[in-house]
Amino acid sequence: MPLPVQARVRTLLKNTGWLQADIETLADDADLYAAGLTSHATVNLMLALEEAFDIEFPDRLLRRRTFSSVDAIAEALVEIGVQKEAA
Template sequence: MDSTIRRVLREHGRLSTDPGQLAADADLYQAGMTSHASVNVMLALEGEFDVEFPDHLLKRHVFGSIASIERALGELDLQ
């Protein structure tokens, strides 16, 4: 899951740092991700994992780090 999240961030996050070099708990917004880019990341993750983020997970902090994205995806049924 980690490598897929990092690939999606590389393709859609518009980060100033390669996601492959970031610590899992690094702040993605400090690494250059904008609110607009976070929406693109969310949509790409939904497509990649065939899930839909429920309203309670549509918060800035959920997409604030690779670890928090992974936790949120872990809450969803990824069958």
């Protein structure tokens, strides 16, 4: 069963303390900022994504909305070459 990017992003958000809400209760398109993601937590999330997916976000994606939801993050990752589904 291939694992969509969204699921891998969710794994990274689990038990980090970056969100005030439990990621399990949030939809893929739910606003992570509304769920308590702060600017400093966004920075930590960005670094964690870069490490986990072995990528580097280009400057044009270093924006607030890139990290605004699980879907938005997945879209950005796919845009810079991450496979939609990993085995």
